[in-house]
Amino acid sequence: MMSSCRVCGSSAMVPVLSLGEQPLANHLLTAPDLSDEEDLYPLDLLYCESCTLVQLGASVPPSDLFDEYAYFSSQSQTMIRSGQTLAERLTRDPSVEDWFVVEVASNDGYLLQQYRSNGIAVLGVDPAANVVQVARERGVPTLCEYFSEDIGRRIATDYRPANIIHANNVIAHVPDPVDLLKGIGALLREDGLAVIEFPWVARLIDRTAFDTIYHEHLFYYSLTSFQNAVRAAGLYCTDVEEIDLHGGSLRVFLRRQQEEEVPNLRRVLEYERERGLTSLSGYQLLQQKVHSSIELLENEIDSIVGDGGTVAGYGAAAKATVLLNAAPRAADAVTFVVDSTPYKQGRFLPGVRIPIYPPEHLMMAMPTHTLILAWNFADEIMSKESEYIERGGRFFVPLPEPQYVTRGESR
Ligand code: TMP
Ligand code: ZN
Numbered sequence: 517m518m519s520s521c522r523v524c525g526s527s528a529m530v531p532v533l534s535l536g537e538q539p540l541a542n543h544l545l546t547a548p549d550l551s552d553e554e555d556l557y558p559l560d561l562l563y564c565e566s567c568t569l570v571q572l573g574a575s576v577p578p579s580d581l582f583d584e585y586a587y588f589s590s591q592s593q594t595m596i597r598s599g600q601t602l603a604e605r606l607t608r609d610p611s612v613e614d615w616f617v618v619e620v621a622s623n624d625g626y627l628l629q630q631y632r633s634n635g636i637a638v639l640g641v642d643p644a645a646n647v648v649q650v651a652r653e654r655g656v657p658t659l660c661e662y663f664s665e666d667i668g669r670r671i672a673t674d675y676r677p678a679n680i681i682h683a684n685n686v687i688a689h690v691p692d693p694v695d696l697l698k699g700i701g702a703l704l705r706e707d708g709l710a711v712i713e714f715p716w717v718a719r720l721i722d723r724t725a726f727d728t729i730y731h732e733h734l735f736y737y738s739l740t741s742f743q744n745a746v747r748a749a750g751l752y753c754t755d756v757e758e759i760d761l762h763g764g765s766l767r768v769f770l771r772r773q774q775e776e777e778v779p780n781l782r783r784v785l786e787y788e789r790e791r792g793l794t795s796l797s798g799y800q801l802l803q804q805k806v807h808s809s810i811e812l813l814e815n816e817i818d819s820i821v822g823d824g825g826t827v828a829g830y831g832a833a834a835k836a837t838v839l840l841n842a843a844p845r846a847a848d849a850v851t852f853v854v855d856s857t858p859y860k861q862g863r864f865l866p867g868v869r870i871p872i873y874p875p876e877h878l879m880m881a882m883p884t885h886t887l888i889l890a891w892n893f894a895d896e897i898m899s900k901e902s903e904y905i906e907r908g909g910r911f912f913v914p915l916p917e918p919q920y921v922t923r924g925e926s927r
Pocket of ligand 1: 592593830831832833834835854855856857860890892893896897900
């Protein structure tokens with residue numbers, strides 16, 4: 517069990533949720549793996565009373581987690597579109613052709629490609645060799661490294677300081693976020709802008725989205741706790757907006773200098789205070805809410821099966837592993853999961869060992885019900901699978917309680 521906060525060092529850490537012992541959510545199993553026992557690690561959340569940050573208890577060494585990565589951002593049109601819109605917005609500047617844009621945790625290069633197609637110099641940094649290879653093949657130069665203060669300095673020297681630095685869905689995953697932020701500070705031009713996105717803990721609480729809690733995901737930030745880390749790195753939050761990715765994320769803009777008017781920041785910080793997210797009170801009911809969400813899901817699935825129905829899952833996301841391992845009666849009923857990522861097909865979800873097939877399998881097997889495990893992409897998935905719906909198949913999402921969905925009303 518962790519004894520002190522990874523960001524501020526305080527030992528005033530209070531447990532707020534335990535999900536028991538769980539396998540690594542993205543370590544999909546191959547058929548030969550099925551003959552081995554799986555390693556399980558405790559999955560517990562702690563609240564830091566000093567800097568308000570919510571974080572995992574024990575941690576798993578990062579090399580066990582990220583050297584090969586099953587997550588390819590380009591599997592989702594929603595992600596690609598979000599990247600396009602953002603890049604277009606940020607490049608409305610006359611000097612843009614001379615810019616240098618860096619992305620930390622650039623994955624398969626889907627975001628940098630938007631800049632590159634406008635003739636802007638880009639560099640990606642990502643530790644997972646398999647996604648780096650895909651990025652390079654599509655023409656996005658990428659260093660295969662863990663980003664840090666050292667790497668930030670080195671890129672500033674070997675290349676040049678960056679006009680824009682993106683870091684999407686990484687600040688919650690690295691063991692030392694302040695070091696990553698210092699690296700951003702070291703690489704950013706004096707007038708540069710850093711754009712950081714992460715899932716917002718407020719939305720985790722709203723949805724009881726405990727399935728977004730897994731070993732790779734060390735931190736569950738509010739703007740308040742994120743700002744504390746940013747300050748520790750000598751940077752400033754200058755603006756914030758809520759975006760509709762991963763069930764509700766914050767996109768925070770950082771600069772090397774403080775700016776005067778920050779109404780959006782003040783509004784979100786105030787909202788968090790009102791919600792109790794800057795004290796223990798906002799997290800105290802979580803354990804109880806998680807138990808009742810699991811119970812409701814298992815009851816719904818029992819009743820589907822009791823009525824002679826069959827159940828499949830859609831999306832072999834990390835959250836699928838977490839949800840199904842926490843809800844064994846649901847996992848027993850889910851006979852297979854489909855996913856569009858070729859890497860995942862033919863493998864098995866860890867722990868519950870449910871097989872993963874290509875999406876076409878859904879129409880072949882025609883289960884009466886399909887649980888959208890990747891509920892953050894429910895609309896995109898349902899629009900692809902309209903034929904399944906026309907033939908009588910029913911989609912439902914799991915949290916905070918099972919809900920039947922049709923296109924356009926999944927949120
Ligand atoms: P994520 O929730 O961690 O982003 O993972 C989403 C998973 O869902 C990922 O493995 C890809 C899969 N997926 C599909 O299979 N079909 C789709 O249409 C979309 C958007 C995602
Ligand atoms: Zn702390």
